[in-house]
Amino acid sequence: MDDLNEKVRRVLRLNFRTLQGSDNGSFCSPEHFADCRKIGAAGVVLLKNEGGVLPMRSDARKIVVLGENAIRPMVVGGSSSSLKTKYEISPLQGIQDAYPDAEVVYQRAYQGEPKLTGSYNYGLYDLTDPRSAEQLLADALAAVKDADYVIFFGGLNKNKCQDCEGRDRLDYHLPYGQDGVIAALAAVRPDMIFVNISGSPVAMPFAENVAAILQGWYLGSETGHALADVLTGKVNPSGKLPFTFPRELEDGPIKTERQYPGIEETPGLWQTYYDEGIYVGYRWYDKQDVTPLWAFGYGLSYTTFEYGKASLSSGTMNKQLTVKVPVTNTGKVAGAEVVQLYLSACEPAVDRPVQELKGFEKVWLEPGQTKTVSITFDRDALARFDADAHQWVVDAGTYKALVAASSRDIRSEASFRVK
Numbered sequence: 001m002d003d004l005n006e007k008v009r010r011v012l013r014l015n016f017r018t019l020q021g022s023d024n025g026s027f028c029s030p031e032h033f034a035d036c037r038k039i040g041a042a043g044v045v046l047l048k049n050e051g052g053v054l055p056m057r058s059d060a061r062k063i064v065v066l067g068e069n070a071i072r073p074m075v076v077g078g079s080s081s082s083l084k085t086k087y088e089i090s091p092l093q094g095i096q097d098a099y100p101d102a103e104v105v106y107q108r109a110y111q112g113e114p115k116l117t118g119s120y121n122y123g124l125y126d127l128t129d130p131r132s133a134e135q136l137l138a139d140a141l142a143a144v145k146d147a148d149y150v151i152f153f154g155g156l157n158k159n160k161c162q163d164c165e166g167r168d169r170l171d172y173h174l175p176y177g178q179d180g181v182i183a184a185l186a187a188v189r190p191d192m193i194f195v196n197i198s199g200s201p202v203a204m205p206f207a208e209n210v211a212a213i214l215q216g217w218y219l220g221s222e223t224g225h226a227l228a229d230v231l232t233g234k235v236n237p238s239g240k241l242p243f244t245f246p247r248e249l250e251d252g253p254i255k256t257e258r259q260y261p262g263i264e265e266t267p268g269l270w271q272t273y274y275d276e277g278i279y280v281g282y283r284w285y286d287k288q289d290v291t292p293l294w295a296f297g298y299g300l301s302y303t304t305f306e307y308g309k310a311s312l313s314s315g316t317m318n319k320q321l322t323v324k325v326p327v328t329n330t331g332k333v334a335g336a337e338v339v340q341l342y343l344s345a346c347e348p349a350v351d352r353p354v355q356e357l358k359g360f361e362k363v364w365l366e367p368g369q370t371k372t373v374s375i376t377f378d379r380d381a382l383a384r385f386d387a388d389a390h391q392w393v394v395d396a397g398t399y400k401a402l403v404a405a406s407s408r409d410i411r412s413e414a415s416f417r418v419k
Contacts, residue, residue, distance in 0.1 A: 028086045033222055040219035040226030045239035046300040048213040053191055055233025055302060060102050060148040065092050066109045066140055066185065068176075069197040070153035073125060074218050080165055085221045091153045091195065094224025098232050102148075109140040109152070109185070112176045113159050137181055141188055150189045151231070152210075154178045155197035158218070163199045168261075172249035173203045182206045195227060201245040204293060215241065236302045238336035238362070240406070244282050245294035253284045282407045283353040297340050297357070297406035303331030303367070307339075307411035310403045317418045320378040323401045325412055327373055329365035336364045339373045342402040343381055346415070349395045352384060355402055377401075382418060394418060 046054070056063075070092040075083045089097075096104045114128035129136065144150045154174060156162040161170050173179055186192050186209040193212040196202060207213060214237075219226045229235040246252050253276035254260050262272035274280075279287050282296035308326035327337055339362075342355040359375040382399060383392040396418050403412045 036220055037222035037225050037229070040217075040222055041229045041235040041237075043217060043219070043239045044227065044230045044235075044237050045215040045241055045298075046212075046230070046237040046302075047215055047294055047298070048207065048210070049300055049302075050211045051191070053193065053211040054231060056149055056231050058232070060099060062103045062105065062147045063095060063099055063149045063151065064105045064107065064140075064144045064147040065095055065151050065153065066107050066144070067153035067178075067195075068108055068110060068112055068127070069155055069157060069195075070106065070151075071108075072112075072127060072157055074158055074197070074223065075220065076125065076158075083220075088221050089224035091151075091197075091216075091224045091227050094226070094228035095151065095231075097225065098228040098234075105143050105147070107140040107143045108136055110136055110154075110176045110178055110181050112157055112162075133177065137184060140181075140185060144185060144189045144192075147189075150185070150192045151195060152182060152185065152192060153195045153197060153216070154182065155195075155202065155216070156200070157197070163218075169200070172201075172246075173205075179203075179205055183209060186210050193231070195231075201243060201294075203248060204245070207293065215239070233302060233333075236333055236335040237299065238301060238338065240297050240299040240338045240340075241294055242296070244285055244292045244296045244407075246285070246290070247293045251285070251290050251292070253279060278351075278353060283356065286354040286407065292408070295406045295408035297338075297404065298408070299338070299406070301331075301335045301337065303329055303333045303335040305335075305337040305365070305405070306330045307403060307405070308370075310401065310412035310414045312401060312414045312416055315416050317379060317382070317399075317416055320376055321401070321416060322374055322376045323403060323414060324372050324374050325403045326370050327363055327365065328370040329367055332367050334364070334366045336362050337405070338362045339375070340404045340406065341375045341377065342404055342407065342410070343377070344400045344402060345382075345395070346398040346400060349397070350384065355407070357407070379418075 071090050073088055075085050075088055092106055108129055111129050158164055161167045183206045186206055191211045194210045195214045195216045197216045199218055216227055230237050258273045259275055262270040265271045276284055285292050306328045310323055310325040313322040323341060338360055341359040343358045344355040345352055358377050358381040361373050361375050363371050363373050365371060379394050382394045386393045398415055398417050401414050402410045404410045
């Protein structure tokens with residue numbers, strides 16, 4: 001009973017700390033969903049925008065929406081990621097709401113698993129389409145010829161082996177033949193916009209053949225409105241990639257079966273080995289000097305940003321240092337930029353990553369406006385773990401503070417010494 005009472009106290013303690021006062025908030029309120037829409041749009045990453053096809057014009061008369069992910073519910077799959085939500089705005093509905101006076105035509109273009117179940121909530125959805133794969137593509141090709149805009153919503157879908165708990169993905173490429181479908185459509189409409197719905201990186205062999213690419217994630221109840229806000233320019237995209245998109249899986253660190261899927265060293269027990277060591281994520285690609293499709297920290301905007309010269313509060317690290325850099329919005333629309341700070345040891349005493357992210361700051365700028373961004377870091381940011389001494393140590397020497405727009409887009413740097 002004492003244990004049970006303590007658990008109850010913890011629940012009540014959190015409630016008292018977070019729900020005091022007259023404005024306690026509520027679930028499923030208009031304000032709640034407005035925040036959902038705002039947060040979703042802020043996380044969308046613009047990966048490509050050739051010819052300035054985005055943002056979409058407000059006077060578009062015919063828009064063709066393609067892809068199963070334009071209509072497929074996403075809160076229902078993925079095992080324990082299933083959620084109960086009051087509603088879910090699909091990408092198709094988001095485009096329809098953004099263009100109430102335009103003709104919005106939908107074509108599926110491909111079909112994944114037609115039936116899906118939510119473990120905890122929605123029961124069964126049946127998205128079965130009687131058309132063959134060839135007919136789905138033919139109908140899509142016929143629809144796009146005279147459209148002002150063509151938007152393909154593809155990617156993964158949280159079904160088994162697709163960003164689903166307990167089932168690894170079977171392929172780095174898009175499922176259900178999407179690569180070929182997108183390539184065929186892009187041959188007819190090279191100005192096509194591709195929106196990738198996924199929570200993990202995917203191959204995009206068609207990237208050079210489409211005009212624009214967005215990383216759309218799983219954005220929850222207001223998915224369709226959030227994506228439409230970015231596509232139409234109501235929101236200027238400012239998201240940055242939290243991981244690397246390699247061109248092919250072979251470019252990454254997984255080289256042996258002992259790394260993946262692992263070795264069954266004892267019947268029923270599998271062992272996997274992280275032979276890449278400290279070279280996880282972007283650190284691997286930097287070490288191998290492999291050019292990714294989209295780099296860690298990468299993300300475009302509908303405006304442009306110019307970085308000035310970085311400066312440090314001191315040339316020698318004592319307890320902490322502050323790096324400052326002026327950033328200017330050189331475009332015609334307001335927007336936000338995420339300034340990233342990477343630290344690099346010039347002559348490391350041991351094997352270390354080429355650079356490591358140690359801070360970032362998001363700054364909002366009106367057209368022509370300049371603001372100075374400051375990022376502070378301390379000695380711990382330089383530490384490495386000494387396995388022999390079994391403690392964290394900071395090596396003396398020269399380091400660089402690299403100010404960047406992504407891990408592969410260093411804009412300015414400043415050096416300092418550690419005694």
